[in-house]
Amino acid sequence: MPASPKERALLSALRSRVERRAKLGSTGRVPVRVGIGDDCAVLRLPPGQELLITTDMSLETIHFRRDWHAPESVGHRCLARGLSDLAAMGATPLAAFLSLALPPELLAQQRGRPAWQERFFSGLLALADKCNVVLAGGDTAQSPAYKGIQIGNTRTGNFGSKRHGSTGLALADIVLVGSAPRGRALLRSTAQPGDCIYVTGHLGGAAAELALLQKNPKRFARVCDENANAHDLLAARAVQHPHLFPQPRLAVGQALLQRRWATSAIDISDGLSTDLDHLCEESGVCAEIEAVRLPLHPLAAARPDALHLALHGGEDYELLFTAAATTRLPRSIAGVPIARIGQILPRRKGSQPRMLILCADAKRAVPLHAAGWEHYG
């Protein structure tokens, strides 16, 4: 970790913040023997478990916009992306590692308000506490500097909006480490023809909220700026804010693994159509879903393009899983509703479509193509 004085200040702030939390006992089960401060973190794995690791970048203008997303939301989403990958495998989170490069203006207080980085960590650490995961290390760097670029929208006047001078982008990469009983992690490559297809929660909400943000980027950021307690905000608003504060479905994934309910699973990060396509590709199967069975999020259901958002809208971070047709599943798991939306079919020959969708107004199923995920650039 080569570190400039500014990086060391950031690292030191992070370290004291994390250690303070650890001392407060806000994280119950701590498998971290050596945390931030040495060349590596040292972790102990519970006996009989294997290790799961995932990494996810959160890059400004690609995965978030500084003028649309409050810092607490950026931190929350950064961690949520990794936790959702663990949830999809049925894993229990152990530790997170964060690599973070920030431009100087995000390290300093702005007009008496906490610095962007402090609010970013508030969002990230609030979710970490909730999910019992320790931030055990990472890397810090100064973000590459440019001259004359525009970050954010100068009209909305959020953090660091400038047309001239030298600045940079916020760049984060989160690593999540989890564990699962040996040989039991849920895979996306093990769906079988005849299995039923399920999703958790509701679909299209994240895309619908993103569309609202696009129309009025400042509204939510202002609410966040005025409310100092990001954790309360998050807890109170999570259901209404599927895009800004997605809830990784860890308890559902763990139940699917422990009760041996699921034959395969994946998280819906790119949109249902794209992630179902991944699952079909990896499992060597086809799939048919019924439009009428898709559980629409209230934010999506109110819109004329509700079906499009539910099928192709990204970042819902719900779970998509399969179970044998003989498996009886409850209507909800760990408080999250479960909906059966279709079934797995045998692999088809040649160029036939991998996915079909039966629409309410059609007599037969039509091809469904993967079409999710767009940048914010």
Next chain:
Amino acid sequence: MPASPKERALLSALRSRVERRAKLGSTGRVPVRVGIGDDCAVLRLPPGQELLITTDMSLETIHFRRDWHAPESVGHRCLARGLSDLAAMGATPLAAFLSLALPPELLAQQRGRPAWQERFFSGLLALADKCNVVLAGGDTAQSPAYKGIQIGNTRTGNFGSKRHGSTGLALADIVLVGSAPRGRALLRSTAQPGDCIYVTGHLGGAAAELALLQKNPKRFARVCDENANAHDLLAARAVQHPHLFPQPRLAVGQALLQRRWATSAIDISDGLSTDLDHLCEESGVCAEIEAVRLPLHPLAAARPDALHLALHGGEDYELLFTAAATTRLPRSIAGVPIARIGQILPRRKGSQPRMLILCADAKRAVPLHAAGWEHYG
């Protein structure tokens, strides 16, 4: 992992490349049960071991320059940074995870030559093979795009140098996972007063080569462009290129752990003065070193500022460790020379300096201050 078509192409290229290598058996011991392609990678930890994890960013203009560093060198250095952290703890590498964001021009072939990304992976995977570490997953994204920035030096005319139009920077984050016997990992916080201080290899070479690069950035890049076999190039030139192809001291670190020789260890990534300061701070001790004992790299020894480079020059990626005064160490470990350079002193009171250096022409030791690491911006 939300993925655009371009990102998926990059991911797919990486995956087939890694799987081809795995099938060829170029990596002997494979603890990876599920690699690239699912939500998480699944790893098995050898019994009686604990887990070591480190992350290191490699950001263009901060950690490397596209016009100074051949893509093979960027890939090699990216992995070497993480491996060196494992070496400092005495760990055995298990797997690496790479998060990589690239601008479009680095994904495509350039005038019939392999794409930047291909050559980056050649450098990274050659070192991975040599060190028996599997690239088991990661994340890919498009790099944030800017208008009107200049990347690289237009005179040297390397990859992607442009003053106008839209482009971005190469951004990488490497995660290294390793293992060590439970409770035995070498720490930087366990040096004791009376211990002797040692370094591996030679110091100041990386900074001296960087100074050469600064004078003539194109020379080495041209050699690399003309030689298609990066692995051979690396093997033949590593000793002469301590900056471009640093060699992580894994075998030395493992021997220090296994033979119980070291009482503490750290790698020299920020420069001897800065990393010795870290070790003293974490161990709560002071240190005195002798200038005449510092093993100068031939590239540094030829220069008038040799001592400065050896003390403060970053990125040598040698190991700095302590051993009890009664411990007899060989002159070299795993073919790497070992030099005793000073000793650990008890903590001093108040504002007295933490580190002292005895220079050849001085009668008593003078304060040594930490002063390593600069950006390439």
